[in-house]
Amino acid sequence: MSKQSKGNILGAFKAIASHQLFIPILALVLLAVVNLIVDPSFFEIKDVTNNAGYMVKSGALITILDYGSELAILAIGMTLVTAASGGQDISVGATIAIAGSAMLRVLCGGNSRPDTIQAPIIVAFLVACIVGMLCGAFNGMLVSIFKIQPMIATLILFTAGRSIAAWINNNELPIVPDPKFAYFGGFIPGIPIPTTVFIAAICIIIIALVLKFTNLGLYTQAVGINESSSRLNGINPTFIKFLSFVILGLCVAVAALIKVSRLSTINYSVIAKDIEMDAILAVALGGNALSGGKFNIWASILGAYVIQFLTTTLYKFNVPSDALAAYKAVVVIILVVFSAPKAREYMEMFVKKLNPGRKEAA
Amino acid sequence: MKEKNKFNIFEKMNDTNLLLTITIVIFFLMYIGAVLFQGGGFSKPQMFFNILNANAALIITACGMSIVMISGGIDISVGGVVALVSMCCAVYLDKTNSPNILVSMLIAVGIGLLYGLVQGFLVAVLDIQPFIVSLAGMFFARGMTTIVNTAPFNVENQAFVALKDTRVNVPFLGSYNKKGIYVPAYIEIGVIVALLIVILLFVVLKWTKLGRSFYAVGGNRQSALMMGINVRRTKFLSHLICSTLAGIGGYVYFLHVGSGSASHAMGMEMNAIASSIIGGTLLTGGVGNIIGTFFGVLSLSTIQNIVASAGLDEAWWTGITIAAMLCIFLLIQSVVMAQKKKAIKT
Numbered sequence: 169m170s171k172q173s174k175g176n177i178l179g180a181f182k183a184i185a186s187h188q189l190f191i192p193i194l195a196l197v198l199l200a201v202v203n204l205i206v207d208p209s210f211f212e213i214k215d216v217t218n219n220a221g222y223m224v225k226s227g228a229l230i231t232i233l234d235y236g237s238e239l240a241i242l243a244i245g246m247t248l249v250t251a252a253s254g255g256q257d258i259s260v261g262a263t264i265a266i267a268g269s270a271m272l273r274v275l276c277g278g279n280s281r282p283d284t285i286q287a288p289i290i291v292a293f294l295v296a297c298i299v300g301m302l303c304g305a306f307n308g309m310l311v312s313i314f315k316i317q318p319m320i321a322t323l324i325l326f327t328a329g330r331s332i333a334a335w336i337n338n339n340e341l342p343i344v345p346d347p348k349f350a351y352f353g354g355f356i357p358g359i360p361i362p363t364t365v366f367i368a369a370i371c372i373i374i375i376a377l378v379l380k381f382t383n384l385g386l387y388t389q390a391v392g393i394n395e396s397s398s399r400l401n402g403i404n405p406t407f408i409k410f411l412s413f414v415i416l417g418l419c420v421a422v423a424a425l426i427k428v429s430r431l432s433t434i435n436y437s438v439i440a441k442d443i444e445m446d447a448i449l450a451v452a453l454g455g456n457a458l459s460g461g462k463f464n465i466w467a468s469i470l471g472a473y474v475i476q477f478l479t480t481t482l483y484k485f486n487v488p489s490d491a492l493a494a495y496k497a498v499v500v501i502i503l504v505v506f507s508a509p510k511a512r513e514y515m516e517m518f519v520k521k522l523n524p525g526r527k528e529a530a
Numbered sequence: 531m532k533e534k535n536k537f538n539i540f541e542k543m544n545d546t547n548l549l550l551t552i553t554i555v556i557f558f559l560m561y562i563g564a565v566l567f568q569g570g571g572f573s574k575p576q577m578f579f580n581i582l583n584a585n586a587a588l589i590i591t592a593c594g595m596s597i598v599m600i601s602g603g604i605d606i607s608v609g610g611v612v613a614l615v616s617m618c619c620a621v622y623l624d625k626t627n628s629p630n631i632l633v634s635m636l637i638a639v640g641i642g643l644l645y646g647l648v649q650g651f652l653v654a655v656l657d658i659q660p661f662i663v664s665l666a667g668m669f670f671a672r673g674m675t676t677i678v679n680t681a682p683f684n685v686e687n688q689a690f691v692a693l694k695d696t697r698v699n700v701p702f703l704g705s706y707n708k709k710g711i712y713v714p715a716y717i718e719i720g721v722i723v724a725l726l727i728v729i730l731l732f733v734v735l736k737w738t739k740l741g742r743s744f745y746a747v748g749g750n751r752q753s754a755l756m757m758g759i760n761v762r763r764t765k766f767l768s769h770l771i772c773s774t775l776a777g778i779g780g781y782v783y784f785l786h787v788g789s790g791s792a793s794h795a796m797g798m799e800m801n802a803i804a805s806s807i808i809g810g811t812l813l814t815g816g817v818g819n820i821i822g823t824f825f826g827v828l829s830l831s832t833i834q835n836i837v838a839s840a841g842l843d844e845a846w847w848t849g850i851t852i853a854a855m856l857c858i859f860l861l862i863q864s865v866v867m868a869q870k871k872k873a874i875k876t
Binding site: 256310314315316317319320321323324325326327328329330331332335445448449452458459488490491492493494495496497498500501504505508509510511514 | 604652655656657658659661662663665666667668669670672673674676677680792800803804807813814847848849850852853854856857860861864865868
């Protein structure tokens with residue numbers, strides 16, 4: 169059957185459709201077409217003057233790139249964790265709150281309304297990185313050494329995270345006085361593109377280089393596919409799993425920098441709320457098996473931007489933010505159903521039943 | 531010699547009983563500790579019944595969650611379903627002409643059934659990961675709740691309020707208040723429903739073919755298939771039961787709070803999962819017990835009450851202590867299971 173159809177259009181289409189990037193790209197194209205039909209001004213990019221008085225680019229596409237960056241950064245780490253451990257980290261939102269809170273504590277030095285920042289921004293960021301990696305290491309330890317399922321192990325930080333974040337700053341909401349701190353989540357004067365886009369790009373380049381020049385990707389897949397056989401091949405699965413969680417912790421710290429910088433302050437119960445779900449969806453939309461094993465980091469990153477595209481589109485249609493979730497769920501279910509191998513099988517059988525003469529004709 | 535004896539006990543017990551015993555022992559130690567060190571409220575039986583009253587809905591949803599987890603899946607949509615059910619029932623009872631309590635119950639169960647049918651179909655027939663399906667389910671339920679009605683409101687339907695305030699007195703366990711008047715201990719109707727469901731599910735899981743097939747499918751899907759169990763049907767039924775119980779739990783929750791709000795039952799799915807785990811259900815499937823889940827809910831809410839009555843009522847302490855307890859339980863489980871494996875090997 170496959171030999172016969174190879175070479176003709178149907179076969180070519182099947183080959184494309186089975187590629188991992190097909191679903192996210194198809195979703196992206198569909199969303200773009202819907203927007204183009206309903207309101208072509210969606211794609212306009214205008215030059216506007218922002219609050220600080222600089223000329224910046226503005227438009228829905230810029231918004232998507234801007235607000236999609238945290239998600240894309242998280243998707244990188246989440247993909248590695250998913251591939252290595254066959255589970256997901258549901259504590260990323262809470263860990264963002266912890267890392268962000270630690271960052272503010274260092275910047276404001278315990279005083280919630282300082283006149284100047286108490287430490288250089290880079291120091292605060294490094295502290296946040298260490299805190300993020302420690303949280304990742306905690307999760308990683310539970311998963312790799314104590315062999316607790318990832319979703320359950322991270323449930324601990326998921327429950328405690330926002331409380332710990334509030335505790336770090338004595339439940340106060342410090343405000344960072346330095347306008348420079350807002351650059352990371354906004355614009356650097358003179359550059360019309362949001363800084364977050366560059367941060368996301370840097371992260372993506374770094375992970376691309378790491379995957380290209382080290383065996384991390386190969387080892388992660390090996391551990392995810394079969395832990396025992398990877399151990400027999402001389403890979404240390406415990407370490408690889410642990411490492412993937414620490415990398416996710418680093419991604420979380422970067423996302424926390426962006427999130428906190430957007431507001432120059434923090435709201436413990438709201439910051440990065442439900443972002444773990446979006447990050448997991450990004451991985452799933454990218455066609456990565458949530459049970460671990462083979463992964464494609466590009467598909468996940470693309471998946472992250474698809475989710476942001478969807479969110480922005482829904483906002484454009486004046487969907488209230490509370491009801492957003494219902495529409496998102498419908499879209500997600502449709503996408504997941506179409507990408508499920510079983511559903512494809514059923515559809516193929518259905519098509520065959522509809523026109524049984526097709527095979528002979530081909 | 532003593533060491534050897536200990537291992538013998540480990541060998542004799544199966545996974546389910548071992549984890550169940552740990553949970554029950556820890557719960558009693560915790561409660562006795564609370565009575566000894568905090569006294570006051572904890573020594574009164576009503577404190578215990580209050581825990582039951584406040585957590586009847588959680589008990590029901592956690593039971594459903596355990597069944598899904600035993601058969602190797604997960605359902606994180608239950609909190610959303612509870613919120614959706616209470617909102618729909620509240621709107622029905624308050625904003626329509628001549629509402630009927632029985633119809634509102636049917637609405638609750640109907641929403642649960644519908645959810646179970648869709649999620650079960652997606653998981654069992656289309657083979658999509660349950661986590662993703664129920665994640666979308668949660669989003670959908672939360673979103674739908676605000677679409678049905680945005681503002682939270684109290685239900686003032688008289689028949690409903692009467693039902694909500696119905697209290698069942700527990701004989702012999704009352705206490706005397708400061709004036710020396712006897713105050714009987716009471717439970718709400720929801721608790722009776724919850725206890726009935728616990729007993730029913732215990733019997734189903736222990737002694738029926740369906741119950742055993744949940745364990746078989748969760749333990750090893752391949753061998754369950756070879757044994758001639760209809761894996762697809764079992765998975766479908768596990769999700770159907772879980773969502774239906776979430777619907778019933780939603781009504782019990784609604785009966786307890788008496789209002790509809792989009793922020794109801796926030797994070798209930800996580801509490802249900804945590805209770806199941808504390809009760810000894812393994813997320814990998816095949817191991818678990820309804821009685822354990824029941825004690826899991828009790829442990830979880832006891833610790834909450836201890837934290838609250840210890841004066842650590844700054845909001846963050848609750849989160850941190852629950853997490854710490856979860857962590858301890860998980861570590862104990864992990865260590866005990868590892869010990870057991872070693873003991874069996876040698």
